[in-house]
Structures are given as C-alpha cells and as structure tokens.
Amino acid sequence: xxxxxxxxxxxxxxxxxxxxxxxxxxxxxxxxxxxxxxxxxxxxxxxxxxxxxxxxxxxxxxxxxxxxxxxxxxxxxxxxxxxxxxxxxxxxxxxxxxxxxxxxxxxxxxxxxxxxxxxxxxxxxxxxxxxxxxxxxxxxxxxxxxxxxxxxxxxxxxxxxxxxxxxxxxxxxxxxxxxxxxxxxxxxxxxxxxxxxxxxxxxxxxxxxxxxxxxxxxxxxxxxxxxxxxxxxxxxxxxxxxxxxxxxxxxxxxxxxxxxxxxxxxxxxxxxxxxxxxxxxxxxxxxxxxxxxxxxxxxxxxxxxxxxxxxxxxxxxxxxxxxxxxxxxxxxxxxxxxxxxxxxxxxxxxxxxxxxxxxxxxxxxxxxxxxxx
Numbered sequence: 001x002x003x004x005x006x007x008x009x010x011x012x013x014x015x016x017x018x019x020x021x022x023x024x025x026x027x028x029x030x031x032x033x034x035x036x037x038x039x040x041x042x043x044x045x046x047x048x049x050x051x052x053x054x055x056x057x058x059x060x061x062x063x064x065x066x067x068x069x070x071x072x073x074x075x076x077x078x079x080x081x082x083x084x085x086x087x088x089x090x091x092x093x094x095x096x097x098x099x100x101x102x103x104x105x106x107x108x109x110x111x112x113x114x115x116x117x118x119x120x121x122x123x124x125x126x127x128x129x130x131x132x133x134x135x136x137x138x139x140x141x142x143x144x145x146x147x148x149x150x151x152x153x154x155x156x157x158x159x160x161x162x163x164x165x166x167x168x169x170x171x172x173x174x175x176x177x178x179x180x181x182x183x184x185x186x187x188x189x190x191x192x193x194x195x196x197x198x199x200x201x202x203x204x205x206x207x208x209x210x211x212x213x214x215x216x217x218x219x220x221x222x223x224x225x226x227x228x229x230x231x232x233x234x235x236x237x238x239x240x241x242x243x244x245x246x247x248x249x250x251x252x253x254x255x256x257x258x259x260x261x262x263x264x265x266x267x268x269x270x271x272x273x274x275x276x277x278x279x280x281x282x283x284x285x286x287x288x289x290x291x292x293x294x295x296x297x298x299x300x301x302x303x304x305x306x307x308x309x310x311x312x313x314x315x316x317x318x319x320x321x322x323x324x325x326x327x328x329x330x331x332x333x334x335x336x337x338x339x340x341x342x343x344x345x346x347x348x349x350x351x352x353x354x355x356x357x358x359x360x361x362x363x364x365x366x367x368x369x370x371x372x373x
Contacts, residue, residue: 065107070281071115073288075133084287097144104145113261114149119166130158152180152198153230195222201231227255239279247277268355274313322347
C-alpha cells in the first residue's frame with residue numbers, strides 16, 4: 001500500500017485525525033526504514049571487502065632473486081692493446097656473457113660494476129690506465145641479461161665529464177639502469193621496489209652520505225636496498241678496516257646487502273646482523289687485462305623474501321656460484337664461465353678461507369650457511 005492510499009484509509013477510519021500529523025509520522029517511518037536498509041547494505045559490503053582484503057594479504061610472500069657480479073670493463077686502454085674490441089668485432093655481443101646468461105636470465109635482477117665509460121671521446125684524463133669502450137658495447141649487457149650497473153668507481157671518469165655523460169646516455173638508451181654517486185636506481189619487481197646505491201670510497205665517502213642515501217631510499221618505499229662500494233686495495237684478499245667499518249655501518253643504516261668492487265680479486269663474505277657484506281666480487285667480464293694471474297670470480301646470488309610488505313631476514317637465501325673470468329685457463333678470452341667439478345670445489349674452499357671469522361661458510365653446493373670455517 002502506498003503512503004498516499006494509507007493516508008486515505010486512515011482518515012476514513014478516524015475522521016477526527018489531523019492530516020498534517022499523520023503525514024509527518026508516516027514520513028518518519030519510511031525514512032527510518034530506508035536509513036536502516038542503507039546502513040545494512042553499506043555494512044555488509046564493507047565487511048565483505050575488508051574480509052577479502054585480509055584474506056588476500058595475510059601470509060603473502062614475494063621472493064626476489066638478485067645476482068651480483070664483479071667488474072665489467074667493456075673496452076680497453078688502446079695504449080696497451082685492443083684485444084677486447086677485436087674480440088667484439090670477431091664474435092659479436094652475445095659471445096661475452098653467453099656462459100653465464102643461463103644464470104642471469106633466470107633471476108629477477110642482475111647487477112654488475114661497469115668499470116669504464118662507453119664513449120667515442122678521445123679526451124682521456126692523465127692516468128696510468130684509462131679504459132673505454134664504444135657505445136655499441138652496451139649490447140654485451142643487454143644480450144647477457146644484465147639490467148643494472150654501478151658507475152661509482154675510479155674509471156668511470158677516465159674520459160672526463162663528456163665520457164661520463166655519454167655513458168649515462170648510452171645506458172639509458174639501452175634501458176640499462178645505472179646508479180652511483182647521487183643517482184639511485186629503482187627497479188620494481190613483483191610489486192616490490194628495489195633500490196641500488198653506489199659510492200666510490202676511493203674519493204672519500206662519509207657515514208653521513210651513506211646514511212642520507214639509505215634514508216632517501218627508505219622514504220621512496222624501497223623494501224630491498226643494495227649498496228655498492230668501490231673500495232679496498234688492489235690485488236689483496238683481505239678487506240681493510242675501513243671496508244669493514246663502512247660495510248657494517250651501511251647494514252646498521254638499513255642496507256639489505258652490501259657489494260664491494262675494486263681489488264680485482266675476490267675477498268671474503270661476512271654475515272653481519274643477518275645481512276651479507278660481499279667485500280669484493282673481483283673481475284668478471286674484464287677487458288682491462290689479457291691474462292691476469294688470478295682469474296677466479298663468482299656470482300653472488302641472494303633470494304630475498306618479502307612477507308606482508310616487510311623484508312624477512314631469516315627467510316633470505318644466498319649462494320655463491322664459482323666462476324672464472326675466462327673459459328680458457330691459458331689467457332683471458334673475456335668469457336666468464338661457471339665452474340664445475342674440482343675447479344668449483346677448489347674455489348669454494350678458497351672463498352671459505354678468505355671468509356674465515358666472518359660468520360659464513362660456503363657449502364659444497366655453493367649455499368651459504370652461518371658458522372666458522
């Protein structure tokens with residue numbers, strides 16, 4: 001029955017009723033019923049939405065695997081030789097990282113240290129060694145499944161500011177993210193933001209600079225923060241006290257992983273406050289020397305676990321993949337190669353020795369455990 005008909009019937013039954021009062025009473029009843037219905041609809045919808053959201057986020061774990069490799073000098077110092085450039089002309093870009101691409105292509109992000117500019121400039125700085133590669137050598141990285149490079153090192157400026165700017169333009173053109181100095185690279189993987197920060201300790205880096213940069217990455221909502229340092233003494237297997245103190249400080253400030261470059265040989269790995277410091281990754285795809293005495297290198301690979309939007313320490317898994325910078329033991333053919341068999345065991349034993357006292361052991365399969373070797 002409509003409100004209008006209800007009003008007529010009521011008046012017929014009670015001729016003394018006041019129409020105005022009855023109308024107001026009816027309107028209040030209808031309004032209350034509509035309000036109750038609306039509240040029920042809103043409450044029911046909201047309750048279902050919240051419950052569904054809770055079910056979808058509760059216990060959700062995202063795993064992100066990052067592979068880190070050492071110095072990539074994709075060119076030469078023409079005063080000494082032109083071997084790397086000649087190799088590129090003869091074999092093309094896919095040759096160089098062909099034997100490690102099966103590792104890199106299966107991870108989420110691969111990061112290396114780009115040791116030298118990619119430029120056509122001839123204005124070299126006065127130094128004993130100045131490296132450069134032509135811009136087309138960036139394709140070595142893209143063909144090899146390398147997505148991110150550090151440019152904070154002592155050879156990036158070998159051809160001055162123009163060479164440095166050329167390098168950044170080339171990397172950007174090839175969609176390779178770069179980081180170092182004031183530049184922070186952000187990569188979003190599976191909905192998780194990863195930040196990369198780089199410092200050239202050889203030019204002097206303060207704790208304040210490190211802390212401020214890490215805080216900047218935190219404010220940008222990065223869940224994983226990778227910090228690279230160019231530091232240490234060339235051809236030494238032990239980190240300096242400065243490396244140790246600065247690496248640990250970065251962890252204290254919130255770094256998820258610390259990577260080291262510059263010594264051109266491997267240095268040990270330390271586990272500190274549940275995080276890893278890889279003091280030196282050594283050379284990798286290295287055009288700077290045709291036959292270095294130590295060809296040992298490695299890929300450090302870590303799988304980070306994000307649960308409910310937070311990085312979990314205990315769930316992270318790390319491993320070492322033993323490699324040589326060359327597929328030939330007689331000379332450097334610029335083709336990093338994963339080792340197996342006896343050579344793999346020998347290198348794992350070596351990394352264990354130089355990691356002694358750093359709360360890490362590398363198992364025979366390359367997996368990292370906690371303890372003393």
